[in-house]
Amino acid sequence: MRAGDQIRREAAGSDHHFGRGTAWGLAAATGLAVANLYYAQPLLHTIGDDLGTREGRTGLVVTAAQVGYAVGLAFVVPLGDLISRRRLVPTVLGGMAVALVGAALAPSLSVLALALVVVGLGAVAAQLLVALTAGLAGDGERGRAVGTVMTGLLLGILLARTVAGGLAAVFGWRGVFVVAAIVAVALAVGLARLLPPDGERARIGYGAVLASTAGLLRDLPELRRSALLGALGFATFSVFWTTISFHLAAEPFDWGDGAIGLLGLVGAAGAVCATAAGRLADRGLAAPGRVAAAVAVVASFGLLWTGRSSVAAIVVGVVVLDVGVQGIQVLNQTVIYELAPEARSRITSAYMTLYFIGGALGSAVGAAAFDAGGWGRACALGVALGGAAVLVATYALVRAPGRAVRRPAPARPAG
Numbered sequence: 252m253r254a255g256d257q258i259r260r261e262a263a264g265s266d267h268h269f270g271r272g273t274a275w276g277l278a279a280a281t282g283l284a285v286a287n288l289y290y291a292q293p294l295l296h297t298i299g300d301d302l303g304t305r306e307g308r309t310g311l312v313v314t315a316a317q318v319g320y321a322v323g324l325a326f327v328v329p330l331g332d333l334i335s336r337r338r339l340v341p342t343v344l345g346g347m348a349v350a351l352v353g354a355a356l357a358p359s360l361s362v363l364a365l366a367l368v369v370v371g372l373g374a375v376a377a378q379l380l381v382a383l384t385a386g387l388a389g390d391g392e393r394g395r396a397v398g399t400v401m402t403g404l405l406l407g408i409l410l411a412r413t414v415a416g417g418l419a420a421v422f423g424w425r426g427v428f429v430v431a432a433i434v435a436v437a438l439a440v441g442l443a444r445l446l447p448p449d450g451e452r453a454r455i456g457y458g459a460v461l462a463s464t465a466g467l468l469r470d471l472p473e474l475r476r477s478a479l480l481g482a483l484g485f486a487t488f489s490v491f492w493t494t495i496s497f498h499l500a501a502e503p504f505d506w507g508d509g510a511i512g513l514l515g516l517v518g519a520a521g522a523v524c525a526t527a528a529g530r531l532a533d534r535g536l537a538a539p540g541r542v543a544a545a546v547a548v549v550a551s552f553g554l555l556w557t558g559r560s561s562v563a564a565i566v567v568g569v570v571v572l573d574v575g576v577q578g579i580q581v582l583n584q585t586v587i588y589e590l591a592p593e594a595r596s597r598i599t600s601a602y603m604t605l606y607f608i609g610g611a612l613g614s615a616v617g618a619a620a621f622d623a624g625g626w627g628r629a630c631a632l633g634v635a636l637g638g639a640a641v642l643v644a645t646y647a648l649v650r651a652p653g654r655a656v657r658r659p660a661p662a663r664p665a666g
């Protein structure tokens with residue numbers, strides 16, 4: 252219970268700094284929660300063969316999970332400013348566990364997609380924990396704390412593929428979802444005990460909370476720019492991870508689920524940049540850092556295309572892609588959490604809803620691009636989306652290089 256006691260002391264506003272143990276504990280929980288969105292990605296060709304569907308249609312199960320996540324970000328995450336996260340997080344994780352069992356038993360692609368929509372809804376527990384971290388950390392350490400928790404989140408995203416590939420090689424793709432359901436239940440029980448009680452909550456109605464969330468996008472230009480940049484970055488990420496299993500399952504590679512899943516270990520190497528990006532933000536260098544990260548995304552797809560038949564080139568391309576996408580995300584989040592500290596759950600909701608809409612579109616368009624033109628078409632799409640991200644990041648640098656952004660008015664009480 253020491254970790255829980257430390258979290259509670261920090262939440263109560265003691266003189267303790269945000270400890271590394273607390274940060275990494277929340278990072279692990281965040282990674283385990285968000286991983287559920289990605290277990291299906293390295294298994295798409297196996298799922299398609301088992302359920303008798305084509306590559307382009309099978310890729311929609313990833314889109315389904317991301318759509319559910321986007322819906323949860325829009326309608327569940329704002330509740331973090333209204334309901335105790337100590338109650339909310341375990342509740343959504345419990346619902347996700349039930350949906351994971353449904354995915355394991357799915358008799359068709361349509362049922363699997365529906366189950367994964369609900370899984371996506373529950374996985375927003377990860378973003379509730381990120382917002383909690385930003386609230387617990389003090390000024391001057393928030394970038395590092397958010398960067399640490401984002402490292403856990405990003406490792407969860409990337410290692411989910413490795414874990415899924417390994418489990419599927421032993422238990423089949425349905426067994427992956429059974430194990431995930433067990434982990435979700437354990438995580439819900441653990442967090443119900445360890446998360447600190449929340450303080451006073453805003454006395455506003457749910458409708459007012461949602462209206463206030465939309466108002467944040469209206470009133471905060473930096474939030475809009477960050478959300479667009481994040482959506483473009485995550486779209487490129489989804490294009491790659493949705494199509495790479497098809498590319499590596501074909502000649503000249505002919506890889507199976509386990510081998511494809513191991514590629515997540517390579518991507519995880521890029522997650523170490525998350526804490527470094529947080530420190531960069533603490534030094535006031537978020538805006539130029541985002542431009543450099545977006546350029547890295549474009550360069551990665553050039554490597555992935557020129558080295559399309561080389562394992563070494565693909566490995567390097569994956570690392571560069573993950574460094575770029577993760578750098579954009581961490582720098583974005585350290586920036587937006589300074590805009591309205593009293594509304595961090597709503598800030599998270601507004602930003603991450605658009606972020607995952609970008610990811611869902613990237614998965615759908617990426618699968619269609621691969622279906623139509625193979626790996627070359629998928630890489631061309633990645634370059635185009637990455638180029639758009641460079642333009643947005645450059646505009647943000649020129650438009651608001653470190654200037655404070657106007658804070659929105661708080662949500663009005665219901666009635």
